Amino acid sequence: MREEECIFCKIKNKEIPSKIIFEDDSYLAFLDIFPISKGHTIIITKNHYSNIEDINENELTEVFKIVRKISILIHEKLKIDGYNILQNNFPAAGQVIRHFHVHIIPRSINDDKFKMKIPRNQATEDELNKILNSLKS
Numbered sequence: 001m002r003e004e005e006c007i008f009c010k011i012k013n014k015e016i017p018s019k020i021i022f023e024d025d026s027y028l029a030f031l032d033i034f035p036i037s038k039g040h041t042i043i044i045t046k047n048h049y050s051n052i053e054d055i056n057e058n059e060l061t062e063v064f065k066i067v068r069k070i071s072i073l074i075h076e077k078l079k080i081d082g083y084n085i086l087q088n089n090f091p092a093a094g095q096v097i098r099h100f101h102v103h104i105i106p107r108s109i110n111d112d113k114f115k116m117k118i119p120r121n122q123a124t125e126d127e128l129n130k131i132l133n134s135l136k137s
């Protein structure tokens, strides 16, 4: 995706209006216009990186410092019970906009906004060893 077609670059350049919570020279936090829950926030780097593999370590560290700050702000000001921090990479993982971003999704006890109860099966020793060998070779 070219930068000039990227919706987050357009938001960063103020070509598309957004409800900005925080902004500095390198990062921007704004309210998601299709929120999963009240206060659903997106944090982006102003530099266009496709995903976590493209971003440099310094900016990755800095963006997560901002994610923490905004999380605390949302937690305190919106009086929520908790929140999920979500960062999707590649379409298979649900990444829709190919510009590195982090979601903060406010939660309340027993809400039905974002299910984390995904069925899981216990792996066998053999399966775990095969994966471990693939990762270490």
Ligand SMILES: [Zn+2]
Binding pocket: 003, 006, 007, 008, 009, 010, 047, 048, 049, 098, 099
């Ligand atoms: Zn972009």
